[in-house]
Amino acid sequence: MLVLLPPSEGKASSGRGAPLKLESLSLPALTEARETVLGELVELCVGDEGTAREVLGLSEGLRGEVAKNAELRTAGARPAGEIYTGVLYDALDLATLDPAAQRRAARSLLVFSGLWGAVRVTDRIPSYRCSMGVKLPGLGALGAYWRTPMAAALPEAAGDGLVLDLRSAAYATAWKPKGEVAGRTATVRVLHAPTRKVVSHFNKATKGRMVRSLLTAGAAPSGPAELVETLRDLGYEVEAQAPAKAGRAWALDVLVEEIH
Numbered sequence: 377m378l379v380l381l382p383p384s385e386g387k388a389s390s391g392r393g394a395p396l397k398l399e400s401l402s403l404p405a406l407t408e409a410r411e412t413v414l415g416e417l418v419e420l421c422v423g424d425e426g427t428a429r430e431v432l433g434l435s436e437g438l439r440g441e442v443a444k445n446a447e448l449r450t451a452g453a454r455p456a457g458e459i460y461t462g463v464l465y466d467a468l469d470l471a472t473l474d475p476a477a478q479r480r481a482a483r484s485l486l487v488f489s490g491l492w493g494a495v496r497v498t499d500r501i502p503s504y505r506c507s508m509g510v511k512l513p514g515l516g517a518l519g520a521y522w523r524t525p526m527a528a529a530l531p532e533a534a535g536d537g538l539v540l541d542l543r544s545a546a547y548a549t550a551w552k553p554k555g556e557v558a559g560r561t562a563t564v565r566v567l568h569a570p571t572r573k574v575v576s577h578f579n580k581a582t583k584g585r586m587v588r589s590l591l592t593a594g595a596a597p598s599g600p601a602e603l604v605e606t607l608r609d610l611g612y613e614v615e616a617q618a619p620a621k622a623g624r625a626w627a628l629d630v631l632v633e634e635i636h
Contacts, residue, residue: 377596378534379587380494381487382544384462390444390502393452402496405529409522410492414448416512417491417504421445432510441505448502456487457497463577464542467584470497477591485587486533488547490518493526494533508546519549526551538562538599541625542583553625561625562600562616569613569631582632586612600626 398410421428421442428442429435444451457470470481482498490508495501511517530551539553539561553561564586566579589595589610597603604616613631 377484377538377540377590379485379540379590380543381464381485381587382542382547383487383489384460384465385507386461387459387503387505388454388461390452390459391454393454393500395450396448396453396500396502401492401499401501403494403529403533405532406493406525409525413491413493413506413512413515413518413521416514417445417506418448420512431512432505433507434505438505445504445506448504451502453500453502455497456495456499456501457481457485459501459503460487463580464584467581468588469584473588473591476594480591480594484591488543488550490522493522493550494530508550519546522550531557536560538597538603540564540587540603542587555623558623558625559619560599562603562628563625564628564630566630566632569633575632578632578634582630586610586630600628604628 398407398414401407401410420431425439425442428445429439432441434441457465470478473481482496485497486494487497488494488508490510491504491506492501506518508519508522509517515521530553534553534557537560539557541548541553541561541563552558564583566575566582567573568575586607589612590606593606593610595606595610597606600616600618604614607614607630615629615631617627619626
């Protein structure tokens with residue numbers, strides 16, 4: 377099972393660890409593209425701060441993020457699972473998983489990123505600020521930039537098992553499963569059961585708890601249909617729609633009663 381996650385906008389500090397080694401990150405087919413984006417981002421942020429804030433969509437109060445990006449090559453690196461914070465990652469709470477579940481997380485979780493393309497939670501990265509919606513001066517929109525390298529790297533990462541896609545729309549632009557990979561992919565929405573409306577905050581929390589449940593249970597569903605049954609066994613209310621045509625993903629709705 378491969379689980380595709382969005383990153384968090386907020387991130388923990390880099391700390392004092394050894395600096396980034398791009399060649400050590402998972403999905404080595406993305407190394408050249410990562411180097412290109414990193415170079416463009418650092419160059420932007422060592423230049424005019426106002427321009428950098430405008431490109432990155434940062435307010436005056438977040439000007440420190442520009443300085444942080446300027447030092448990405450020398451900043452300390454930590455496991456991505458410690459860098460990403462926020463509602464989904466708080467609910468997932470990787471640090472408190474038992475050792476077996478942590479090993480499953482290391483194998484199955486893939487976090488998408490405007491800067492790195494995608495990383496495993498064990499990959500060591502510095503804290504940064506660069507969303508997939510950013511348009512870097514020399515590269516344009518990052519969502520579009522990543523499509524070609526991702527198309528080469530992600531099918532291999534997906535292997536021949538289930539792909540559980542929990543990404544937000546912005547990060548889904550970087551890679552869309554196609555062909556037979558799409559047929560074993562399940563996308564998930566979280567809906568308020570009484571109104572059938574999409575929820576926001578609780579969407580992230582529910583997805584984090586759902587992934588934690590799968591990891592803790594040691595669940596290894598072979599495809600979307602089995603995933604639906606597994607989630608129901610774990611206590612989730614799930615409605616599923618199989619694709620009408622080949623080469624399309626399953627659509628799963630997880631229903632919740634409360635909105636926090």
